[in-house]
Amino acid sequence: MSVLQEVELSVSTAADVVESLLYLLQCRRDDDSAAFASALEALGMSANEAQSYWEFLDSPSELLWNEAKDNTEITQRFGLAISSRPSTPRNWLLYRVVSLALPDILQCELVGTRHMGGEESADNPADRLRIIFDRFPTDASSTKGQLLSIWRFLQGAAATQFSQAVVRAAGSLREELGADLGLRFAELLVEQKMLIPQPRMVALVSRVLKAGLDGQQVTLAGAFCPDYAYERTENPDLPYRYTFDGLGDGVGLVAQQFTRILPALSAFLTDLGVEHQVVLGIGDFEADNQDILDQVGVDRTEFFARCRRSLEAFRQAVPETVPLQLEMCWEDRAGDRLRPYSDAAFERMMAGDFGEMRTVFPDLDAIIERIPGQYKTFYERWFGRDMADREVLEVILKQAGEYAALAQITIEDLGRDVIMLAGDRPEMNRFNCFPEPLATLCAKRAY
Template identity: 30%
Template sequence: MSQSLAHYYVRNKLTHKLISKRVLSPISLSQQPPADLVQALCIESEVSKLSAVYAQFQHSDDGHTGLPRYMPFYRFIQSKFPGFQWQVRSTQGKKTLILDKPYINQSRPSLLNLLLCAINDNTATTPALKVRYPAMRELPDELVVDLEQAFERLSFAQSAPHFVARFAQALAKGLAGETITLVSPVCPDYGYENKNGRLRYTFEHLGEGIGLVAGRVVKTLPDLQAVLQKHGIDARIAVAAGDFEGFDASTLNRLKETREGFAHKLRISQQKILDALGPGAESIMIAEAAGGEDCWHALTAEAQRRLAHQDNGCIVEDDLDYASIFSARLPLYQAWHQQRSNEELMQILYAQGAEYAAIGKVFAQQWTNPIVIGADHNRMQPFYWLYSTIPVLYLTRVY
């Protein structure tokens, strides 16, 4: 910016916010903005249009609502950018607006820049996901916008950039013609209760229906599949049952089930899940897919040995904060494994982390391009990467 505009500087700076204020505030008062600033910005023709727009979108009661005097500008922007939204907040009788501006050219524009784009019908925006996750920039905007809406609609948790990068790479393969499989591991239909508005497992019985986690999966997978298919991606869906949980004697005792009874109920549940998902959905038993009980135990023992020796494979450094993961999982472990010390429960976390690592390995061998959609607790997400960088996204937890 020219040094001739130094008198507009505040603390030796002339920010985009200051420029917006210097130009727009006079217009909102039916005055002309500073001519030297307008000339330096090369917006002489746009200023007269902004004045006309302000008058056109002004409401007769604007002076009595207590809303900011820029409201006509906001209404005009919204007419050009439907994604431009605001929230009204009142503090001590004074109303302020919290603006949600779209991204343009990978960044949030100033109010003046947004108005200039609207005036000139330059309404191309950058999906927020592409700004938050640079790895998504290689995907078509239309697909990313639909994913953005799906993630919000289906309540996806925010993942670390490296997980989203692998997700984006898998989608790129799908766009190139390869088949993608959306797969979710699901818990058996354990008993649960609603306590103070929060769902909580009780593990007091085992049902034959669609369990707590599976219920989220049934709503999520077909929706996400439809989004991908809309953009030409051959996306299949699969559910993987935790049959290995029926190998644990303490779990069976707690549920008052035999191995045979556990397996029988699990298969009934899986069929109900498949029926709910519709034609084309696939179901596997995780330990069965690993080669059976002995193979499963060998696989998890190897994973647990590696984790115990901090041989973390592909897991990103700093992702394994055992203390915070344990804190997040503690309520579940206390309900599942009653009357055990924290030291004993910590060993359960290590064992469960090994199970997630083993699940990741089984899925990577079962399908060419799997994308894991987790619905239990996203703090277990890092363990999937012990053996390979399998794409993993998580929903917000339901319990």
């Protein structure tokens, strides 16, 4: 007999006694302990076990409730043990609780025998099955993603529509944007594989969103790398690796992050009624470095030409519903401002002056200290030669100066109701805050 067939059998045998666990709530409201116990006994419990639930519901502590382990401890797991015999599952109470919060929860998946994959024992016989649910209900009052237990449910607590991961991620967003919008925004970021900002950055992002809700136009801005050659890795956390042994004219690795993020983020803002535009550029200014040109095997003119073709490929990859403006960062926007701005920022950083960055990132010194060692091999591949640690630091800070310059130009041209989007390394996008604190949302690293 399949798991779903067994569940259906249990529904039919219990349906004449309790239509749903809402009946148990009614018994509690009516102070009818006999009816409460009868309903649970009809689901396969012993009289003593059924009585224990009534008593523990009156307990001020959920810790005592956990002593009734057969039907509560399992709410802390992503598997559920039931008997494989054609009889009512001992944990049917949990099935029914979960199904009230998530009606499709009974579409469970049998993944093998021996509950949770453990060894056979007196408490874990071989005839128990392991069942996986896609999602468990999270306590709506929780700010840390606690699962909704049976005790909390029967005390009248509600289940949130958001997953445990979203609730855990939403802390600062809920504080800044309110519970509903904060959770919805956190859900968007989690689903789109974006990093949840730290509290100080959350405040900056929230200010822009609130401005949009008040009728101001919001700009999503950013830049992506040219279509440098890359390869797959065997690391699921960093699935790609730049080789820099060529330059294409398609949608590059970082640009692919934007093609995933933009439609969802734009739709989210549209649903909120926030007028917005998206302004993205490609890093054509990297053609200003002869080491890079030599490494990818093209001259400056061809580098620019491939960047423009990459922009067109990107345009074709993004739905027309996204209000998108694409440009060459240097040729179309920054012009003769780029190098003076970036050089000035570089000189200040080399002298230990990181502008406004420390107001947003109090751990900045530790970040700066680890970046050279973390990315040394990356820059050696990019520039096609070995580098000493000091040279790596200088190269990083020169690139950081470019981030700072583009951020300053973005503020000058597009105003302050801007959220910078980043698809490359989050550490480098901290330099967006060099000229002034600037809202930034980063995708998780792909390389």
